[in-house]
Amino acid sequence: MRVKVKLFATLAKGRFGERGLELNASTTVLDVVNLVGVDSNDVALIFVNGRHSSFDYLLQEDDRLSLFPPIGGG
Amino acid sequence: MDKILRIKMQGSGDPVVSVENLGEYAGLGGRAMTSMVVAKEVPPDCHPLGAKNKLVIAPGMLSGTAAAMSGRISIGCKSPLTGTIKESNAGGQAAQVLARLGYAAIIIEGKGNGKDLYKIFINKDGVKVSVDNGLKMLGNYATVEKMKAEFGEKVAIISIGQAGEMKLPAASIACTDMEQRPTRHAGRGGVGAVMGAKGVKTIILDDAGLSNRKPVDEQKFREANREFVNGIRKHGVTGQALPAYGTNVLTNILNEAGGYPTHNFRTGFFEGGAKISGEEQARLMTERGGQPTHGCHRGCIIQCSGIYVDKNGNYISKQPEYETVWAHGGHCGIDDLDKIAVLDRMDDDIGLDTIDTGVAIGVAMDGGLLSFGDADGAINLLKEVEKGTPLGRLIGSGAEIIGKVLGVERVPVVKGQAIPAYDPRSVKGVAVTYATSTMGADHTAGYGVATNILKVGGFVDPLKGEGQVDLSRNLQIATAAIDATGMCLFIAFPILDQPETFNALVDIINAMYGLNLTGDDVAALGKKILSAERDFNKKAGFTKEHDRLPTFFKEESLPPHNTVFDVTDEDLDKVYNF
Known part of the structure; x- marks a missing residue:
């Protein structure tokens, strides 16, 4: 299945901002985090299709996965 | 910070300057000071641009000390934009300098004469109010350049631009930053228009010959401040994201979350x-x-x-x-x-x-x-x-x-x-704050975004109505208290997540003033401020029916999540049940 992965802020440094990945079925968010070489401890916020999600979520065809370190402002 | 400076502007004759003891305002700072003064001294039914409104400028309780992050200044009045009570706060140098000068507040009363523009210079030797019509209709940058030429490169400068002189409802008050540029603004609520109505263009603060305010218990203060600084540095938001990317780091996440209007x-x-x-x-x-x-x-x-x-x-x-x-x-x-x-x-x-x-x-x-x-x-x-x-x-x-x-x-x-x-439809916690804040729509009054989107202080689903009223209430109380301390609101990220950092803040206040406050006392201060503000608004004619969002937020769904704002009016009316 095809999934779009987006990395933000410090997570994108030395990696990429956005990339389409071809994944096997039953791939979790954590699997993708490991696959793209991000330390899961650095991931504070996980969105799938614009909704908060978690490491154990099973990705679906055409999902958009967005990963953020701790961020804030306002 | 043991005195209050009052300056009465008059239709005819020179402004009258007086310095008073703190009296019943002793121990107050920042938003607690501005809101208590406005609530007590300003008739709620007055016209915001009239002689009965007052402009109150107050450093926070910890401003002018060695406490990290303590440089916020509060500016209060009845707002020409909202008609409610207003506290608008800003960074920059002004809070620290005003506090070192010993003033817990400057209260500007009365009304300008409509033709003269005044500047107010304050240093350790006193206060000088003088006409300077050469400043008329200058922008903040040109005003600051002139004041730098006259008073030197070390003063902190508060000023209004053309918008304030024209008494426009969106007019701000500028405070200079470390580079002496007028970039940090008490932006919201038209406070600049009130300063303009008083005929005051600029206030120049010079703390030459003065040093930091001394805590009652210096050792305890130093230790608490060290713990506080450690807490800020170790939190991911304040230690990494904000320094690297600034507040605008939020654009991508709000956009990803479908909450970017x-x-x-x-x-x-x-x-x-x-x-x-x-x-x-x-x-x-x-x-x-x-x-x-x-x-x-x-x-x-x-x-x-x-x-x-x-x-x-x-x-x-x-x-x-x-x-x-x-x-x-x-x-x-x-x-x-x-x-x-x-x-x-x-x-x-x-x-x-x-x-x-x-x-x-x-x-x-x-x-x-x-x-x-x-x-x-x-x-x-x-x-x-x-x-x-x-x-x-x-x-x-x-x-x-x-x-x-x-x-x-x-x-x-x-x-x-x-x-x-x-957007209120996809970040519903902050929307409850928009609807119910004593200030009009103001994200800083109870930043539900932290818990809705950023998972700071727990998590409440931004797309659902449940839990948002409690979230907004608690944040509005905590924020009012933080706004009294002179602390930058961004300390909320570490203190919401790290109890030891919150305790360090309380210890800093206790060491500064020789008090024994607890976390509950801090919450009580927040409630006291909100209650005084709400009471003012009620007397100014505001009812629960004003605590509502525009109806299109309930009626038109917002892509991409196709949600509407669905916290009920009855639930909104529970925000102030404390």
């Missing part, structure tokens, strides 16, 4: 978001030799501000904040950071709230005055404000007024104040 609140996702994001801004400033990491006042250890330069490396403005980038950016369909920085500079110079001004321009776009995405058109509108043309004055009057003039139905305001950069 675009084209005057039509969708929650802006195609051009990445082009105006904090990441892009930091990259650009590093490449151009600007400064992506910078403090707005001495003693700031978060360093979320920055200096924005053009492609030749020349200064344009301070790094525009997230809400500014949004108001002039996605809200208006503009995806050009350089143009947004120019708009930020113009707002700062003319003395306008970037949120109310940007939202007004977006509403004007919706009304057909110009097209969405027309950055040059937006710049031209600000030139109109600067010149004081009738059209410019309408823009400087904020979204509600320009919306009425142009016959626009979709006007995102509460109590006349523009809703900022988080």
